[in-house]
Amino acid sequence: MRHISYALQDCYGCYDMNYEKLYIKAQNYENCDIISSLLQDSIFHIHSPSFHENNGCLRLLLNRFCWELTEESTLENSNDETFFRVHSGLYIDNVNSIVINDNFKKIKQDKYLNLLTMHVSSSEINILFSEHRSMCIKINGICVYLKDLHDRYPTSIQPKH
Secondary structure, eight states, X not given: OOOHHHHGGGSEEEOOTTOSSOEEEEOSHHHHHXXXXXXXXXXXXXXXXXXXXXXXXXXXXXXXXXXXXXXXXXXXXXXOOOEEEEEEEEEEOSEEEEEEOHHHHTOOTTOEEEEEEEEEOSSEEEEEETTTEEEEEEESSOOEEEEEOSOOXXXXXXXXX
């Protein structure tokens, strides 16, 4: 797989290595895979989702690790371990319904989770979180946006797998 920064050039929207904010749109599986890669290790508060049934839009607020600003060779050889995070919005249009697994229902109200991955098909988007929690979003066509809402900020902590 190509590095994220090169793959982003194929997405709709704005992207530049010296960007202030990322804003991309995905209408196919490949671009959704890129968004999934960008969202990996995002921090998610359980009160963040907002479903607007009248226009079929699900919105999630995330604290995203900026994987697109890290180069694998830089990470291995760098003594300067400054990375970046940014508050981002994930918008999913054409939503018919949302199904959460039972683990989601048994969660404390002040809980944060890590977003692990997002799988997309023509009829649903499955978002997997830490602690065996998941959300299945039934859709009528792929239309996903990822938008950075604020300027990125530095962090010394890189997620480890």
